[in-house]
Amino acid sequence: MATLTVTTTISSPAGDILSDALALNLSNAYALDGDVSMDLVEVSTAAGTGNAAMTLLIANSGRGTKSGILYLKNTGATGETITVYTDTGDDNTIADLANEDIFVIKAGEFAIFPWAGTHDLWASTAAGAPKMEVGYFAESAA
Amino acid sequence: MATLTPTLTLLSSDALVNPLNLSVTDTLDITGNSGFGKTGLTTGDSSILLAADYGRSFVYLRNLSVKSSEHITIDFGSGLSMLIHPGEFAVFPWDGSQNIVAAAAAGTPKLEHAVFEF
Numbered sequence: 490m491a492t493l494t495v496t497t498t499i500s501s502p503a504g505d506i507l508s509d510a511l512a513l514n515l516s517n518a519y520a521l522d523g524d525v526s527m528d529l530v531e532v533s534t535a536a537g538t539g540n541a542a543m544t545l546l547i548a549n550s551g552r553g554t555k556s557g558i559l560y561l562k563n564t565g566a567t568g569e570t571i572t573v574y575t576d577t578g579d580d581n582t583i584a585d586l587a588n589e590d591i592f593v594i595k596a597g598e599f600a601i602f603p604w605a606g607t608h609d610l611w612a613s614t615a616a617g618a619p620k621m622e623v624g625y626f627a628e629s630a631a
Numbered sequence: 632m633a634t635l636t637p638t639l640t641l642l643s644s645d646a647l648v649n650p651l652n653l654s655v656t657d658t659l660d661i662t663g664n665s666g667f668g669k670t671g672l673t674t675g676d677s678s679i680l681l682a683a684d685y686g687r688s689f690v691y692l693r694n695l696s697v698k699s700s701e702h703i704t705i706d707f708g709s710g711l712s713m714l715i716h717p718g719e720f721a722v723f724p725w726d727g728s729q730n731i732v733a734a735a736a737a738g739t740p741k742l743e744h745a746v747f748e749f
Contacts, residue, residue, distance in 0.1 A: 492644075493641065493651075494640075494642040498636075499636070500635070500638075501633060502634070505633040506633045506635060506661055506665050513691065515720050545695055547649050551642060560641060589710070590726050590729070592723055592725065596725070597657055599639060599657075600723035601639055601721065601722055601723070603714055603715050603719050605704070605714040608711065608712070619672075624653075
């Protein structure tokens with residue numbers, strides 16, 4: 490069984506966010522059992538491209554069969570902002586996306602979280618064609 | 632203007648064919664509100680962060696439980712999006728449009744949370 494170790498720090502100097510320095514140090518080792526992938530996905534604008542072009546990960550199928558640790562990073566240029574949606578209605582339509590957006594990831598920003606794997610994840614950009622690093626690591630505990 | 636520096640490292644010697652050693656960092660200008668907290672959860676929904684209170688924000692969540700059955704579910708509005716096992720955490724740029732709602736799958740785990748508005 491493979492292992493993934495994730496370490497995150499969140500820091501800010503004294504007198505900035507708090508009067509004292511902020512230093513959160515987090516680490517966790519995940520036992521993996523299932524699919525693992527690291528992809529670079531080009532994100533397109535939603536208009537005129539159809540829903541398939543917006544899919545990052547499909548729930549309950551293939552890589553999304555179970556929950557896993559999901560890493561996302563916008564590697565695009567300044568101004569190429571990516572919005573990430575969770576298709577909670579499971580309706581595969583873009584009509585209700587205004588109620589399903591969860592992240593807005595600007596160039597250089599990243600996210601890591603334990604994805605539940607119950608609804609598809611979609612992504613779109615308002616400008617350009619930024620690439621998103623997408624890492625998926627299926628957990629054995631899921 | 633306050634600055635927040637998040638870093639992330641992913642390490643694995645056996646998840647992929649080649650060793651994985653990925654490190655990323657970012658520098659965020661925090662221009663709005665910040666908050667820290669710890670919330671005791673039940674199997675009912677608890678709104679942890681309200682969209683009405685924050686714009687786009689960097690968010691940190693961690694399940695503080697050590698009991699294996701005390702998973703925490705995270706919804707953005709009403710759809711299940713995250714399943715945080717005991718000891719696991721999440722950091723992400725929340726867009727601030729849907730409430731972040733947490734519930735325990737079982738037991739009474741505590742959720743540690745922090746928010747930093749961009």
